[in-house]
Amino acid sequence: NRQILERVNKAMPFLIYDRDPYMVITENGRLVWMIDGYTTANSYPYSATLSELGNYIRNSVKVTIDAYNGTVSFYIADSTDPLINAYSRIFPGVFKPVSLMPTDLRSHIRYPQALFTIQAKVYSLYHMTDPQVFYNKEDLWKIPESFSEGATETMMPYYTIMKLAEVGKTEEFILMVPLSPAKKENMIAWLAARCDEPNYGKMLVFDFPKQNLVYGPEQIESRINQDPEISKTLTLWNQGGSRVIWGSLLVIPVEQSLIYVQPLYIAAQSGGVPELKRVIVSYGNSIAMEETLEKSLNTIFGKTFEPLAQEASSQPVPNNSSDVKSLISEAGHQFESAQEELKRGNWAGYGNAMQKVEQLLKDLGNKIK
Template structure:
């Protein structure tokens, strides 16, 4: 750079280009989320990332070893007994201008200490731009931890909590390729869904099944509840508990829904033909949809090539409810074929 003729008196050097590196240099006391995301408003791109305060000495709190978050997360592999989504940081994609907004109302004792050390660093929630306010999402790494703990702490009596009756665990994930065994917990799915009351909103949804072990494959193959994290800035967590009659069949878990797709004769024949001769079949996210009083699992069927530059193609969208399967060109058409709506 010293010898370059491209540099002028107005040139600027950007030393810290990544979002995590830039925010981490300003606030090294925060554990940063592993997945920064862009927000597009008024023709500009603003990156957003969540920052967490943590502790291992918080009184009367359960320890948890954090798993199920990206390896790039500042929380990966850590054991804590206090975790709070304390800060949302924004970085302008063009100028690099960075802001750190405090998300609480002064009820985070860990952040209070750091705010006293760096009094000019954090801005209040009132200063968060309205153009970004409606487009931020629920902290992803925090949700991975909370949705796991919900299985134990959703009960409302001390006896149930002590005995472990009524415990849930995150359901096992459905395989993403044909015949693939899976032992991982089901990931969250971002979708428009019904939140509290009748309000529609954008949220992250994760299925829970009956069971108490940390291994998702040990849960029973039925759905106990859908855990919903509202992406609205003032939103929270909701539980939609599966309610079925005494003579009704249990609601399908993601793995059972996938088994129904795999066992459908027409789909099986199509997959056999498509999953050969230079192509392979993969599945999109297993997405729960509430169609009236019915739960429908919806999943895209995608065909990709096996070459170095595969081009994915949507074969169809499968919908599963009560063991019945329909495949159509769109999710709406597949759901309508099952429900008659």
């Protein structure tokens, strides 16, 4: 069977498989599919039931499929799970320890979005540790909604590369999602799952001070729609047989602040390949919509870094204007490269380019502190 999800389901039908398999390239150039496998149950004591998954779920298995010969390998990723240990004894030799997975494949293991979304929803309630607050649900959180394809939908967690404040010494691959109060739209925290060894699977939450207003994704998109120039342009583009497609809103933590980046595409009502038309950047109270990311960043940050006037008696003032312009230019170049990869359907290339964009924006944020 050449359909990889059907293939693994026939091999091990008692596991639940992630709907988002991804392909990696090994050191010797072979293509290998990787799929996350879950053990589930519906009779775990004192546990809430989640739709069709029951009330117990573990990402206990990592599956690899060689794209050339179809070889399927099952690796135990969570040796503390009693279910996968039982299956391993029932089918001796089928499940191997994840330590036996080739190193070049292990480096591509990522924390699954589906499981992380479930955990984020559960944490939105159970982060409350005070019994009275928990009973009254006074501090209930939610995953914010985002505008896409003419409708609002729950924001999906996304992968990014960043240096975690206070706990990380270098940049690392993480999965993150912002969180908002249940009845408000501002951002109250963001949750992250680490994907790199030796910290794989460790989760962190970064709380924002409640006394300070931090714009959430819904508020940013509302501010975008309320901007007179942007609103006028979008209304014009949505006429004459074309439609505006909102790209994924990217929330990028930079030290003690956030940068929001959202691409806008235009496509014909009858179909066709969407074309990148504008890039919106929001930072603080400023919003810019320009043809490229570079121009949007320049609109917001350009005037901030003009050389400071110096009096004859004053000490020379360091000027990092050229560094900032270089970072803005490179970020714009990488963003355009990402869009080209997206048009070609090269998701790996698109992801790599967007990761570079995020890192450049973080470097830019460090320059403007």
